[in-house]
Amino acid sequence: MAxxxxxxxxxxxxxxxxxxxxxxxxAPARAHQLGTLARxxxxxxxxxDVGEWLSELDGQDLDELDADIARxxxxxxxxxxxxPAELAVELAQASAHGQESWRAARxxxxxxxxxxxxxxxxxxxxxxxxxxxxxxxxAYDALLGDxxxxxxxxxxxxxxxxxxxxxxxxxxxxxxHSPKRSLAVSVAAQQAAVASTLRRIxxxxxxxxxxxxxxxxxxxxxxxxxxxxxxxxxxxxxxxxSSLHEYGHALYERQIDAxxxxxxxxxxxxxxxxxxQSKLWENHVARSAAFAQVLAGELGAGGYDVSPDELxxxxxxxxxxxxxVSADSLTYPLHIILRFELELAMVQDDLAVADLPGAWRxxxxxxxxxxxxxxxxxxxxxxHWGAGSFGYFxxxxxxxxxxxxxxxxxxxxxxxxxxxxxxxxxxxIQLWLAENVHxxxxxxxxxxxxxxxxxxxxxxxxxxRHVAPLAGR
Amino acid sequence: MAxxxxxxxxxxxxxxxxxxxxxxxxAPARAHQLGTLARxxxxxxxxxDVGEWLSELDGQDLDELDADIARxxxxxxxxxxxxPAELAVELAQASAHGQESWRAARxxxxxxxxxxxxxxxxxxxxxxxxxxxxxxxxAYDALLGDxxxxxxxxxxxxxxxxxxxxxxxxxxxxxxHSPKRSLAVSVAAQQAAVASTLRRIxxxxxxxxxxxxxxxxxxxxxxxxxxxxxxxxxxxxxxxxSSLHEYGHALYERQIDAxxxxxxxxxxxxxxxxxxQSKLWENHVARSAAFAQVLAGELGAGGYDVSPDELxxxxxxxxxxxxxVSADSLTYPLHIILRFELELAMVQDDLAVADLPGAWRxxxxxxxxxxxxxxxxxxxxxxHWGAGSFGYFxxxxxxxxxxxxxxxxxxxxxxxxxxxxxxxxxxxIQLWLAENVHxxxxxxxxxxxxxxxxxxxxxxxxxxRHVAPLAGR
Numbered sequence: 001m002a003x004x005x006x007x008x009x010x011x012x013x014x015x016x017x018x019x020x021x022x023x024x025x026x027a028p029a030r031a032h033q034l035g036t037l038a039r040x041x042x043x044x045x046x047x048x049d050v051g052e053w054l055s056e057l058d059g060q061d062l063d064e065l066d067a068d069i070a071r072x073x074x075x076x077x078x079x080x081x082x083x084p085a086e087l088a089v090e091l092a093q094a095s096a097h098g099q100e101s102w103r104a105a106r107x108x109x110x111x112x113x114x115x116x117x118x119x120x121x122x123x124x125x126x127x128x129x130x131x132x133x134x135x136x137x138x139a140y141d142a143l144l145g146d147x148x149x150x151x152x153x154x155x156x157x158x159x160x161x162x163x164x165x166x167x168x169x170x171x172x173x174x175x176x177h178s179p180k181r182s183l184a185v186s187v188a189a190q191q192a193a194v195a196s197t198l199r200r201i202x203x204x205x206x207x208x209x210x211x212x213x214x215x216x217x218x219x220x221x222x223x224x225x226x227x228x229x230x231x232x233x234x235x236x237x238x239x240x241x242s243s244l245h246e247y248g249h250a251l252y253e254r255q256i257d258a259x260x261x262x263x264x265x266x267x268x269x270x271x272x273x274x275x276x277q278s279k280l281w282e283n284h285v286a287r288s289a290a291f292a293q294v295l296a297g298e299l300g301a302g303g304y305d306v307s308p309d310e311l312x313x314x315x316x317x318x319x320x321x322x323x324x325v326s327a328d329s330l331t332y333p334l335h336i337i338l339r340f341e342l343e344l345a346m347v348q349d350d351l352a353v354a355d356l357p358g359a360w361r362x363x364x365x366x367x368x369x370x371x372x373x374x375x376x377x378x379x380x381x382x383x384h385w386g387a388g389s390f391g392y393f394x395x396x397x398x399x400x401x402x403x404x405x406x407x408x409x410x411x412x413x414x415x416x417x418x419x420x421x422x423x424x425x426x427x428x429i430q431l432w433l434a435e436n437v438h439x440x441x442x443x444x445x446x447x448x449x450x451x452x453x454x455x456x457x458x459x460x461x462x463x464x465r466h467v468a469p470l471a472g473r
Numbered sequence: 474m475a476x477x478x479x480x481x482x483x484x485x486x487x488x489x490x491x492x493x494x495x496x497x498x499x500a501p502a503r504a505h506q507l508g509t510l511a512r513x514x515x516x517x518x519x520x521x522d523v524g525e526w527l528s529e530l531d532g533q534d535l536d537e538l539d540a541d542i543a544r545x546x547x548x549x550x551x552x553x554x555x556x557p558a559e560l561a562v563e564l565a566q567a568s569a570h571g572q573e574s575w576r577a578a579r580x581x582x583x584x585x586x587x588x589x590x591x592x593x594x595x596x597x598x599x600x601x602x603x604x605x606x607x608x609x610x611x612a613y614d615a616l617l618g619d620x621x622x623x624x625x626x627x628x629x630x631x632x633x634x635x636x637x638x639x640x641x642x643x644x645x646x647x648x649x650h651s652p653k654r655s656l657a658v659s660v661a662a663q664q665a666a667v668a669s670t671l672r673r674i675x676x677x678x679x680x681x682x683x684x685x686x687x688x689x690x691x692x693x694x695x696x697x698x699x700x701x702x703x704x705x706x707x708x709x710x711x712x713x714x715s716s717l718h719e720y721g722h723a724l725y726e727r728q729i730d731a732x733x734x735x736x737x738x739x740x741x742x743x744x745x746x747x748x749x750q751s752k753l754w755e756n757h758v759a760r761s762a763a764f765a766q767v768l769a770g771e772l773g774a775g776g777y778d779v780s781p782d783e784l785x786x787x788x789x790x791x792x793x794x795x796x797x798v799s800a801d802s803l804t805y806p807l808h809i810i811l812r813f814e815l816e817l818a819m820v821q822d823d824l825a826v827a828d829l830p831g832a833w834r835x836x837x838x839x840x841x842x843x844x845x846x847x848x849x850x851x852x853x854x855x856x857h858w859g860a861g862s863f864g865y866f867x868x869x870x871x872x873x874x875x876x877x878x879x880x881x882x883x884x885x886x887x888x889x890x891x892x893x894x895x896x897x898x899x900x901x902i903q904l905w906l907a908e909n910v911h912x913x914x915x916x917x918x919x920x921x922x923x924x925x926x927x928x929x930x931x932x933x934x935x936x937x938r939h940v941a942p943l944a945g946r
Binding site for chain 2: 006013017030032033036040209221223225
């Protein structure tokens with residue numbers, strides 16, 4: 001397990017280097033190196049040895065931690081072994097090919113050029129889900145298990161139906177009550193504000209790196225080697241949100257119980273819990289009126305004068321748009337619901353790939369009231385399906401829901417955060433998250449963790465309460 | 474072989490990251506990750522499978538390239554398999570411990586604190602050499618084979634005896650004829666000159682990186698991903714020399730025949746040939762009067778005015794000193810000869826570890842006429858013995874000799890380089906090195922490569938001719 005943890009950290013490092021440091025022409029050699037690392041890791045993870053060690057542990061009296069290690073090791077091994085080696089190779093190759101095909105098709109705004117690769121990815125995802133499925137599970141349920149073990153399509157349908165009903169009227173009101181506003185902040189002022197804000201909340205040079213990359217992401221090479229990236233657009237404030245977002249991912253990994261280090265439990269438990277941690281810092285800290293005091297102060301120190309109110313208005317403004325990654329916090333889940341509906345339909349063979357662009361336009365009109373001008377800004381905007389990732393999108397919306405539910409539970413436990421956030425004091429938040437979410441690592445899956453941390457089943461209500469003020473409610 | 478090449482490149486990347494990018498507190502996790510990578514690599518390199526594949530190839534009719542691949546694979550596998558797994562583990566642990574012990578002892582200038590770790594390293598090196606030795610080989614010969622296959626102690630004794638006789642009188646004259654001079658060049662001017670000089674000779678952003686690290690080094694993650702580092706001292710010109718030095722290492726790896734990529738032959742053949750490539754650019758390009766025109770121009774563009782003659786004088790000045798890494802090109806080999814004599818004596822059990830400091834002082838007096846004030850500036854100055862590296866030092870001096878011999882052969886073939894170097898034109902040098910040295914990768918070992926490239930046996934004469942002008946001869 002320690003070896004697999006090391007190999008996983010190495011994979012993260014190699015990917016980080018590729019996206020942040022590697023000179024461009026290093027790509028072909030890097031692809032070989034990543035392939036070799038992935039193959040060796042897969043061999044170790046699925047080796048007969050692991051199965052035999054696990055069998056030896058069956059029925060033995062283990063302490064709680066060891067029992068959890070063995071339980072998750074058994075689950076991971078069983079799941080990995082259910083995928084035939086040939087299918088694993090086909091999936092990897094189709095993913096690499098699909099991403100290339102997607103890139104070219106998006107550039108040319110030519111969905112037909114992407115359709116064959118997408119059809120292949122859908123077919124392989126279905127096969128993957130079918131061989132992974134446990135008795136009574138659908139293929140899509142099984143795919144969800146790769147990202148969020150224990151979640152099922154029924155849960156998602158229920159939660160997303162509630163959102164799809166409640167959000168559109170809120171969006172309509174929010175367009176008037178909290179309209180989108182822009183601020184022309186220079187890159188230099190953003191850089192200064194991001195650096196000093198992150199420093200305030202614990203980012204130092206001895207165990208963090210903050211770099212720039214085309215798409216912000218986080219890589220954790222160990223509990224004391226956290227690397228977040230951001231990007232700076234000229235004249236926007238996205239870097240303030242995205243740097244807090246990535247910080248949330250990194251903080252989660254840093255605060256996992258040290259006893260789980262280099263075990264199979266020493267990472268975040270699921271995509272949706274991970275996303276809840278980034279969304280908590282993005283939506284509930286960076287987008288709060290209280291923390292706008294801090295951010296406005298840091299922008300001022302960086303040479304850009306703005307009032308906290310103006311800045312806050314720019315950080316929360318609502319306006320439906322065709323693009324997911326730049327969506328506001330109210331419309332964002334609707335983008336995800338559309339993707340969930342469509343990928344589920346494709347995997348279940350209820351939607352032909354050729355009909356995807358039309359279904360996309362219909363869905364955008366229905367959920368967001370937005371007309372999509374081109375497939376490049378429509379169903380070709382995200383890489384996920386090109387890469388063969390089906391079952392991943394839902395975690396983005398679940399993260400918003402879980403963040404809101406955790407935030408309410410935390411404020412109920414330790415009091416409203418407003419006074420602290422005005423002064424940039426986040427230590428009590430860090431501590432509550434460490435105790436109630438982070439420390440468990442993979443010992444608790446998504447739904448049990450939400451139940452334990454909040455005392456409630458996962459629901460949409462906290463999120464709806466959180467966004468209601470945007471609509472003046 | 475491709476897999477091992479990938480793993481080796483990954484090891485290099487992980488080490489580069491540790492020395493250049495990693496936040497300091499990432500070190501403990503990184504040590505685990507490197508350990509896992511080394512263990513997996515060792516397992517693959519010594520696996521029974523490889524031996525069986527090689528046996529299947531025995532007696533088969535292979536083309537020249539395949540025959541070389543099989544020949545070197547057999548040699549590497551045999552050598553690696555001769556080291557018992559327990560000894561390999563002991564060597565790795567003693568190396569890690571020895572480096573820590575050395576660091577603390579050097580800081581405290583306390584040789585006695587380091588002596589036990591050194592004694593252990595010597596003992597293990599001897600055991601390592603003995604189990605690696607082929608019939609008739611001494612333990613030290615076998616250790617040399619890890620760095621420079623085919624070289625033997627007898628060769629080194631002969632070459633170094635000639636240098637130890639010829640150099641001291643040259644040093645005496647050079648102190649008067651080419652005395653050490655310093656230039657107070659700002660860090661900013663050095664940075665500008667290093668960047669523009671490297672750009673002139675082919676370093677671009679698409680397949681190179683140039684970074685800063687505590688000790689300059691080169692890491693090549695693939696033929697189109699070359700990473701050199703340098704360091705900038707306030708008020709010296711070492712960065713001009715060391716950046717050209719590291720460039721030489723990187724150029725070697727870049728110009729290996731592409732057909733050898735991802736085979737066991739696709740890297741530099743030995744430490745001494747590698748060092749000859751760095752020394753060629755350092756001693757014969759950067760330290761030439763002709764190239765001083767270019768370097769002075771680049772310093773001027775960076776805001777530091779200096780005449781080519783003044784700069785050249787500062788780059789070649791001779792002055793015996795106790796420190797190897799800052800030694801001039803004339804005294805440098807004498808530092809190496811001392812280390813060779815002492816490490817050979819320790820491995821052969823002719824010198825007790827406790828007697829090392831005295832022997833060091835005696836040797837420095839004899840070879841360089843230098844009085845050593847402290848062990849920290851004496852036998853504790855280099856990490857190599859702390860890391861358990863015995864047989865490595867000689868390559869530093871051999872690199873100087875081979876560089877001079879290659880340079881003479883090249884000028885004989887394509888004419889004097891002076892006119893070209895004045896203009897910064899190095900393409901013919903790059904081409905000659907590619908054709909006569911680089912392209913072979915590991916297909917030729919050190920001595921056959923020198924013979925093939927220069928038509929001569931390795932000798933000290935070209936180096937002595939190269940340094941004679943420093944003494945006014």
